Amino acid sequence: MKKRFRREGNLTATIAMICAVVVLFLAAYLLISDSIRERAFRRMEEGIDTVIEEVTAKFKRDSRILNATAEIISQADNFDQEATLEIMKTVSPLLETMKVRVLLPNDQVLTPDGSVTDVSESNFISFAKEAPLGEHVSNREYSMGSSAGKPVLRHFVPVIQDGETAAMLYGMTMLEDLPSSINIDNIYNATASVYIIDTHNGDFILDTYPTHGELGNVYDYAMDKDPDRKTKGGLTWDEYIADLINMGTGRVIYRTDQTDGWEYMYYAPAGINQWSIAVSVPEKEAFANVFIVQRIFLLIGTLMIIAVAIYYIIVHRQAKKAMDSAVERAVLEEKLKKAEAAERAKTTFLSNMSHDIRTPMNAIISFTTLAETNLDNRARVQEYLAKILSSSNHLLSLINDVLDMSRIESGKLHIEEKPCAISDIFKDMRNIIQTQMQAKQLNFFMDTLDVTDEDIYCDKLHVNQVLLNLLSNAIKFTPAGGSVSMLIQQKPGAPKGYGSYEIRVKDTGIGMSPEFAEHIFEPFERERNSTVSGIQGTGLGMAITKSIVDTMGGTIEMHTEQGKGTEFIINLQFRLQSERRHTEEIRELFGMRGLVVDDSFNTCDSVTKMLTQIGMRAEWSMHGREAVLRARQAAEMNDPFYTYIIDWALPDLGGLEVARQVRAIAGENVPIIILTAYDWTVFEDEAREAGVTAFCNKPILLSDLRDTLLTAIGSPEAPPTVKPRPNPTEELKGKRLLLVEDNELNREIGQELLSENGFIVEEAVDGSVAVDMVRQSEPGYYALILMDVQMPRMNGYEATRAIRALDNPALAHIPIVAMTANAFEEDKQQALACGMDDHVAKPINVDRLLQVVVALIAKNEDSPDVKK
């Protein structure tokens, strides 16, 4: 069943089936109705035959009676009127069709009731003329005549006495009475019509059709080719006439403009005088039964069709349901396959974590190496260390997110909005990415446009993750000598308290094929062509990026062209920090001229706008030589530039050369600031020799420019330089820590590290030992507990909970720091949930550890709980 309906066009099949049934049905119906019709016809014809027989029989009987009566009367010796009357009285009631009269020789008519009338006053007058007494009249059966205008059949029988006609017996039959005498009305509900035709001349002797007027002539009628006269089924009109003449029997189905529909007519010889008798019945009457049968058939047929249709609909629905469930099963199978494939891809991905991790890792390694080669430059080393720290933190958080894929996919990404400066974002990018850019010999530009609100609330970690992903992809897919650029533009139209930012990351790399570009944001997609498949990737980076952007409520789109490059455009809205930091103007520079020299118009545009905000008259040039000329001109016109902001990477002259020449023109006091996207420490010495006062990173933000200018002019408003971290050893001498760690080697390492920094360290090998030691200690004995998390018997969380449950509040509130190899969000949450104050990640990082410990001890000492 299913298969039959699976084929296309099962609707056609259904229709075909219905048609076949209908055809069969019609055929059956036609056959049956034909046979019924035949039967009805037969019945009618038999009925009429019977009728005709009956009538002729009656005639014949009556005529025999008449004959016999004449015999009897003539057997008397003399014609006896009295006796004749007696005989007539006896005979009259025996006659079924006739009325009898006796014509007497004295022209008087004797009726059976005994009255005698003169022939002239009776309706025998014509008869008398026809058969005068005295003449031998042959026995003429059934001649036509009329009595009072109505057709009658007449039968004459002479009474012969002594060879002479003594009287005439006259039997008269009113033709009109015929049909009722044979009960024809009863048979056909008074709708039957009887015709008697004299075939000699075609005259109608009897025509009982209701609307017919005078008696017509059938031969005349036939000659007159009436166009409204039609026949069907049986004989044609002409055939009927021909048959009439031959005294035949047959049926004619006809209609005329006089008839009400078709008439079924059956004709046969009347058996009398070459007369033909016909009976016609309206079709409706004749075949009333047939019509009933027809209607029944119609009803049954319709019901059958409906039944068949319903049947097929039901079957079709079932088939459809079966198909639907088959389709459903197929869909589920497909889903299962997809899920399995996704699972496999995830496993592969997890074991191939690569690029996203290696990028900041490389930064860490390269800055560490740099620090090594610059050990005697404390300031530089401190700066490198700061960069290493930021990269490391970034790396750790990145690992969290990348390993925690399933959380991102199920939409539980946590976006923590914290205060952040846009310049910090740029700094982070620069720190992490610039070595790679240089290593691959790529030109790297960072720019801002119209950024008036630099201080926002955002999840810097995730914003960095997104930008880093895009930048590292750009690096990956751009060959040496190409360029990568990042532009942050603040756009108008953000709601109050928010800023709209558009970030564009563009490269001149190999681009993507249109097919791949369609699926760029779907996980695990990798381009299949020889160039790209050689390039490492995780397949997840763009999916994570998009998820993060989506979660932040932003949009990301991509434009790419193979062979030309790719550009990503991200639109985000960030909440603005309410306070403007300080006024933008710098008093000392108010009204002074400033010159910006950079081969990027964007930069010239941004920086001149910023200088204007600071209160200067700002101009710009995109060429080094021109800048020098203008500087000279300005000096000659006694309106010299008081600030120069020069791009280090000027193509024609080089920023440093321009600085040198300009310094010669401008003198000692004028601040000359070099702008660069890269690390200026590389050329710092050379730059200072050329006369450069200060450096600024690209992209430059108003706050950065301000700070640099203030420092450069030696203003008291300049921000303080970064102070080195205070030496922790002095503060911490003598503080006792409890180190809880099950592995001996790790314990020893921890012990050494902490002792070196001035702590007294006691050890516990287990969680339960630690709890005991704390319980039995004096409050304030231990300043802090370092608790390893993964321990047998009692792990760190349990031990912490136990300590927090101690009766003595001072003991219960001892700061506890978790040492955990995992730094997942949920582990952090769990640590906090069981009462830990903070956590450090393993392997032990002394600086971080000291930070945390110092902070916690300090906080604890401020709180009144501690009894000293």
Added chain:
Amino acid sequence: MTLRECYDAMGANYDEVLGRLHSERLVQKFVLKFLDDGSYNQLCDSMASGDWDLAFRASHTLKGVCQNLGFTRLGESSHDLTEALRGGYHQEADGLLERVRADYAVTSDAIHAFRAELGA
């Protein structure tokens, strides 16, 4: 053999550990002590006896020690094994254990060599 050379031979990161612990004397002391650390033996025994829970903790501890000492290569393989055992036995664990054995052998040999030269 210098301590740095020993580290290079082990596929370990000398600069890294020095950066954290600051003192070469300390690093040397702990490197030598590593040979006495029981987590590796515990790991092998528990893998053999099918005590997956203990195996997990042992490889986790071994990983922690390696991280502390900057033993990059051994740390990586013990990290992989730890992750494989995190949910109980995993079919990849056996292969990963072999890696750990190999890396541990290299590490241990280098330290032995270093120690031998010290004595001399």
